[in-house]
Amino acid sequence: MKQFFVLLSLFSCLALSAETIEKITIVSLGGHVSNRAVRSSISLRKGQTYNPQRISSDIKKLYATKQYDSITVTVLKTGKETVELTIKIRSKPIIRSIKFKGNKIFSVKKLSTKLLVLKDGLLNDAQMAKDLEEIVDHYHKSGYDGTIVKQSLEYSDKKVYVDVIYNIEEKYRYKIRRVEFIGNKSIRSEKLQELVKTKASKMALYTPLPFGFLKEEKLQEDLDVLRDHYSEQGFLDMKISKVQKLYVKNKVIVKIYLFEGKPYTISKVLINGNELISDEKFFSLLKLKQGLVYHDRLKRNDWKKIVDSYQRFGYLDVRVRPILKVNSANKTIELIYQVKEGGPSRVRDITIVGNFRTHDTVIRRELQIQPGDLSDRRIIDNSERRLLNTGYFESVNVIALGTDDAEKKDLLVKVLEQNTGQLRLGVGVSSDSDFVVTASIQESNFDLFSWPPKGGGQHLSMNMQTGEESQNFNINYIEPWLFDHRLRLKTSLWNSETENNRDWEEQRTGGSISLTSLSPFFEGWRQTFGYKAEDNVIKDIDPLGYSAAFIAAEEREELTSEVSFGMSRDTRNSIRMPQNGYRLSFNTSMQLEDIGSYMDLYKVDVNYLHYWPVFDKSIFKIKSSLNWVEAIDGDDSDIKLFDRYFTGGRTTIRGFEERNVGPIDFLQEEPVGGRSKFLATAEFIKPLYRKKIFGVLFADAGNVWADSGHIDLDELNVTLGFGIRIFFPGVGAVTFDYGIPVEMVQDHLDDNPEFHFSIGNLF
Numbered sequence: 212m213k214q215f216f217v218l219l220s221l222f223s224c225l226a227l228s229a230e231t232i233e234k235i236t237i238v239s240l241g242g243h244v245s246n247r248a249v250r251s252s253i254s255l256r257k258g259q260t261y262n263p264q265r266i267s268s269d270i271k272k273l274y275a276t277k278q279y280d281s282i283t284v285t286v287l288k289t290g291k292e293t294v295e296l297t298i299k300i301r302s303k304p305i306i307r308s309i310k311f312k313g314n315k316i317f318s319v320k321k322l323s324t325k326l327l328v329l330k331d332g333l334l335n336d337a338q339m340a341k342d343l344e345e346i347v348d349h350y351h352k353s354g355y356d357g358t359i360v361k362q363s364l365e366y367s368d369k370k371v372y373v374d375v376i377y378n379i380e381e382k383y384r385y386k387i388r389r390v391e392f393i394g395n396k397s398i399r400s401e402k403l404q405e406l407v408k409t410k411a412s413k414m415a416l417y418t419p420l421p422f423g424f425l426k427e428e429k430l431q432e433d434l435d436v437l438r439d440h441y442s443e444q445g446f447l448d449m450k451i452s453k454v455q456k457l458y459v460k461n462k463v464i465v466k467i468y469l470f471e472g473k474p475y476t477i478s479k480v481l482i483n484g485n486e487l488i489s490d491e492k493f494f495s496l497l498k499l500k501q502g503l504v505y506h507d508r509l510k511r512n513d514w515k516k517i518v519d520s521y522q523r524f525g526y527l528d529v530r531v532r533p534i535l536k537v538n539s540a541n542k543t544i545e546l547i548y549q550v551k552e553g554g555p556s557r558v559r560d561i562t563i564v565g566n567f568r569t570h571d572t573v574i575r576r577e578l579q580i581q582p583g584d585l586s587d588r589r590i591i592d593n594s595e596r597r598l599l600n601t602g603y604f605e606s607v608n609v610i611a612l613g614t615d616d617a618e619k620k621d622l623l624v625k626v627l628e629q630n631t632g633q634l635r636l637g638v639g640v641s642s643d644s645d646f647v648v649t650a651s652i653q654e655s656n657f658d659l660f661s662w663p664p665k666g667g668g669q670h671l672s673m674n675m676q677t678g679e680e681s682q683n684f685n686i687n688y689i690e691p692w693l694f695d696h697r698l699r700l701k702t703s704l705w706n707s708e709t710e711n712n713r714d715w716e717e718q719r720t721g722g723s724i725s726l727t728s729l730s731p732f733f734e735g736w737r738q739t740f741g742y743k744a745e746d747n748v749i750k751d752i753d754p755l756g757y758s759a760a761f762i763a764a765e766e767r768e769e770l771t772s773e774v775s776f777g778m779s780r781d782t783r784n785s786i787r788m789p790q791n792g793y794r795l796s797f798n799t800s801m802q803l804e805d806i807g808s809y810m811d812l813y814k815v816d817v818n819y820l821h822y823w824p825v826f827d828k829s830i831f832k833i834k835s836s837l838n839w840v841e842a843i844d845g846d847d848s849d850i851k852l853f854d855r856y857f858t859g860g861r862t863t864i865r866g867f868e869e870r871n872v873g874p875i876d877f878l879q880e881e882p883v884g885g886r887s888k889f890l891a892t893a894e895f896i897k898p899l900y901r902k903k904i905f906g907v908l909f910a911d912a913g914n915v916w917a918d919s920g921h922i923d924l925d926e927l928n929v930t931l932g933f934g935i936r937i938f939f940p941g942v943g944a945v946t947f948d949y950g951i952p953v954e955m956v957q958d959h960l961d962d963n964p965e966f967h968f969s970i971g972n973l974f
Contacts, residue, residue, distance in 0.1 A: 230261040233293040240281065241369050242302025249300065252276060261286070261294050278303055278333055303333040304366060304373040313379040316355065322377070325349055334364075334373055346377065354424025357382030384424045385463035387411045394452070394469035398444070405827070406440055407433035409465060416462070425463050430454070434467070441471065443507035447537065448472030474504045478543035484550035488520055493548075496520060505544050517548060522588030527611045527620060528553035556586045559619040565626040566666075569603050569656060573668040574624065576692055577601065586611060586620045598626065600786075601668065603656045605629040631656035631665070647678035659688075668692065681709040699727040713870070714753035714881060715766070717853065721745030730778065739798075741775045744807070747853040756881045765852050772807035775800035783822065788902070790830055793821040801843070802854075811843040812850060829897040839887040841919035847886055855884030856915050861967035863890055864911045866930030866950025867960060873915030880959045885915035889922050896936075907934040909948070914956065929954035932964075945970050 235257055237246050253269035270282050283299040309330055311319050325345040327338040343362045350358040359380040366373050389411045392400045404410055409430045412423040434451055441449035452468040480501055482493050494500075496516045499509040514533055521529040529552055536545040560582060563574050578594045580587065591609050598607040605627045612621040632654045651674040658667025670689035676682070685705035693700045704722045725741030748768045752761070777798030783789040798816040802808035817837040825831050840854055841847060860869030873885045890913035897906045912927045934948035948967040955962065 230288070230292050230294050232257055232259050232261050232296060233289055234295040236295070236297045238297060238299045240283075240299050240301040242280075242304060242371050244279075244300050244302045248278075249273065249298065253298075255296065266296075273300070277335060280304075301370075303335070304370050306330055306332050306334060307367070307372040307374050309375045309377075311377045311379060313381060314377075316353075316381055317349070322346060322349070328375065334375075339375070343377075346379075350379075350381070351426065351428060353421070354384035354426055355382055356384070356425070356427040383461070385458060385461055386416055386423045387425050388416065388459065388462040388464050390465045390467065392467050392469060395471060397446070397471055397474070398441070403437065403440075406436050409433045425456070425465065430465070437467070437469070441469075445474035445476070445505035446471050447475050447505075448539075448542075473542050475537070475542050475544050477501050477503050477505055477546055478538070478541070479545045481545070481547045482550065483547065484552065487524065487526070487552055492520075493517065499546065505546075510546070514548070517550070519588065521552065522586075525555035525557065525586040526553055527556060527586050527588060528613075554617060556618050556620045558582050558584050558586055559614055559616070559621050561622045561624065563624045563626070566628060568628055568666040569626070569668070570658075570666045572695075573603075573656075573666065573692075574598060574626065576695070576697075578624070580622070591622070598624075603628060603631055603668070647676050647681065650675045659690075680711050681707070683707040683709075693726070697729060699725075701725045701727070711869075714756040715749055715852075716751045718748040718750075719745055719853070721771075725775075733778070733780075735782075736778050736780045739775070739777045739779070741777075741800075743771070743773045743775070743800075745771045745773075747771060747851070749852050757876050757883075761876055761883065767851075769809035769851055769853075770807055771802050771809065771854070773800050773802045774806070777816075783820075789822045790824050791822050793819070795819050809851070810845060810849055812840055812845070812854065813843060814838070814840045814854075825895075827897065829895060832894040832896060833892065834894075835889075835891040837889050837922065839920050839922070841886065847919050850886060852884055855886060856888035857882060857884050858888060858890060858913055858915050860965075861948065861969065864913050864928060864930055864950075865909065865932055865934075865948045865967055866911065866952045866965050867928065868965065872913065872928055872957070872960065874917040875957075875959055885917050886919040887916040887921045889913055889924070889927070891927075899935075903938050905936040907936060907948070908932075909934065909950075911950065912954075926956045927954065928952070928956055928960065934967075 232255065235250075235255060237244070237249050252272050254265060254272075255269055259265075266284055266286075270284065273279055273282055279300050280303050281299075281301040285297040285299070287295045287297070289295045306328060307330070309323070309326065309328070311322055314322060326342045327345075328335055328342055339362065343360060347358070347360050350356075350360070359382075361378045363376045363378065364373050365376065387409065390404060390407070390409055392403050395403060409425065414420060414423075416423065434454070437451065438449060448470075449472055450470045452470050455466040455468070457464040457466070477499060478501065480494070480497065480499070482490060485493060497513045499506060499513050503509075510533055514531055517531050518529060521531075529550070531551075532549045534547040534549055536547065538544070558580060561575070561578065561580075563571055566574060577597045579597070580590045580594055584590070591611070595607050595609045598604060603626075607627075608625045610623045610625065612623055614621055633652070635649070635651045651672065653670070653672035654665065655670050656665055656667070657669040657671040658664050659669060659671075661667065668691060670687070670691075673684075673686045675684050683705070684707070685703060687701065687703045690700040692698070702722070702724045706718075706720045708716065708718045710716050721744055723741060723743040725739050727737055727739040730736040730738045746768065747770070749765050752766050754762065775798060777796060779794065779796035781792070781794045783792035783794055796816075796818045799813065800816075801811075801813045803811050815838065818834075819836070820834045821832070823831045838856055840850055840856075842850060857870040857873060858864055859867035859872035864872055870882055872882075873888075874883050875881055876883050891911070893910045895908040898904070899906050910929065910931050912929045914923075914927050916922065916926075930950040930952050932948055932950035934946065937945040939945065946967075946969050949964060950967065951964045952960065952962045
């Protein structure tokens with residue numbers, strides 16, 4: 212325990228005149244006290260004027276070093292105007308050893324890694340307490356909940372050294388065999404099991420893997436979760452009667468006994484303080500009404516609807532307080548919404564902070580609200596989402612601030628920028644391609660016209676992929692706000708050479724440019740005008756796989772020159788991992804000899820993708836596409852290989868070989884592509900481990916037809932299967948799919964299942 216003494220002689224206490232320090236003596240009362248270290252830590256010096264406040268300050272400095280147990284200062288008057296100071300110090304003891312007793316589960320080496328206080332260091336009370344807590348936590352987190360750890364000290368004769376001893380009473384740990392709920396009638400045991408973290412794991416039960424143990428702390432947290440869940444469902448009297456643990460060898464069965472009680476119902480719903488919005492309008496918003504069982508989630512949703520109904524009119528300061536009057540005897544609740552409306556406001560100023568790289572104009576152009584506008588919370592929130600969706604920011608928060616004018620609000624836009632540049636080097640392999648090496652560089656917040664070239668909201672990327680059977684390179688540039696208007700310019704250049712899943716070599720070199728804007732006719736839709744020019748080479752067709760006539764017709768170099776128009780609508784809640792919403796697109800394109808193409812033709816492409824959230828945080832997804840190409844005033848047979856459709860394989864119809872579904876050369880039974888295509892996929896995606904591992908059940912269907920515009924839904928090849936997705940940060944996804952053909956409408960297809968996989972980043 213620290214001691215703090217300043218002893219003044221009677222003469223020094225009565226003296227009124229300033230005295231000079233004649234001598235400072237440092238005396239060690241025990242331990243390792245360095246005279247030099249003490250003097251360097253204090254400001255007192257021989258010849259200085261004696262000042263009690265300075266002594267107090269120096270003692271605090273010495274204690275702050277955490278090296279000393281006690282410090283005593285004695286002041287002795289040695290002359291009429293001189294004093295002598297004696298500083299007596301006891302050092303903290305040095306840790307001579309750290310011992311563990313009773314530990315059998317964890318080694319001394321393992322436990323020592325948890326310590327802050329080490330051998331040959333000074334004893335530190337605060338760090339010792341943390342060390343004790345850390346060792347106890349280590350046992351408990353590993354499932355040894357009953358383990359008791361006590362800390363003791365053994366000093367040497369003069370307390371110069373100390374031995375730290377941890378006495379450990381280890382308890383056994385048990386794997387959870389099962390968790391049972393007894394007494395629950397209104398909520399299924401399966402639902403309760405989903406809520407708690409204390410649960411059995413088959414993998415843990417039947418393997419020596421170190422998880423799946425009963426942890427008392429987690430169990431107590433789960434009991435609180437159960438109480439809260441029942442309360443939210445209206446069971447306000449719910450109690451947990453007891454928790455029973457049945458131990459069988461190294462396993463434990465946990466039985467949780469519940470008393471549900473009766474659910475409380477709403478006896479009356481009242482709204483007070485509303486003037487802007489009528490009672491009739493209010494009650495039309497509410498889902499939790501008189502006679503219904505109380506449900507906390509419904510109450511929260513109703514509260515939000517009431518607040519939103521005000522804030523859309525600029526009433527940002529509205530306060531709505533739900534009051535519950537509980538009648539335990541009748542098992543009823545009277546629900547009162549107390550409203551304090553405030554008044555409407557308009558936006559005065561908008562200030563942006565946190566954008567060290569991103570230009571102000573890039574942020575302001577995404578805001579749907581401007582100075583002078585009504586402070587509509589919906590528009591403010593939409594602006595916040597738009598900024599977040601740019602990908603430039605880790606977080607965005609738009610805060611409405613009060614001003615000296617009650618009818619004006621200032622908006623503070625706080626952004627936290629994130630890294631937008633990426634340099635990636637990697638490898639990839641899949642069932643439909645060879646081993647490839649990839650490299651890419653991209654900047655999604657690029658600025659072509661400033662240095663350093665960042666902050667302009669433009670996108671620049673360069674990608675390269677090389678393997679034994681394929682080489683690809685492309686460069687893309689996007690300006691999302693051309694001429695400061697919501698007009699998206701995209702330009703691309705590419706060169707690719709591939710023999711993957713082909714009996715010929717295919718080369719494509721080209722470029723494209725497109726402009727995308729919001730549709731003036733259809734709300735929520737985007738329209739795109741584009742142009743593409745591409746040089747296409749087909750060569751080295753395998754003479755053993757195709758007829759001479761086919762080779763003569765297809766082995767050549769041709770130029771395609773194409774104009775296109777498309778429309779799309781995207782309501783998905785996320786681009787990377789969507790859980791709900793859809794994307795629908797229509798695209799038409801024309802190749803014309805008048806603009807340099809090898810022939811006149813047109814293409815139609817329709818794509819649809821939809822996500823729905825379903826039970827257990829799972830996702831149901833459907834995807835379909837319809838495509839056809841047709842000659843304009845010409846022969847469809849003149850449409851070359853690079854303009855035809857191929858399907859089958861990992862990304863289209865799993866369960867069939869790559870590009871093997873569709874028309875074939877009847878002499879050699881090799882795919883030749885078709886002029887019409889239809890694909891449909893349904894997937895059930897269930898998370899298996901956090902957001903890293905997902906299981907998939909799928910059904911794929913589709914076909915390619917030789918004739919243009921010929922789509923026959925009675926002629927679909929169908930497969931069923933399952934798969935798994937594993938996501939690794941910075942690496943990409945590892946995907947495995949096993950597809951089983953169940954319907955084949957073409958004779959060359961067989962019913963042998965196919966295994967598909969991909970690893971790494973494949974462009």
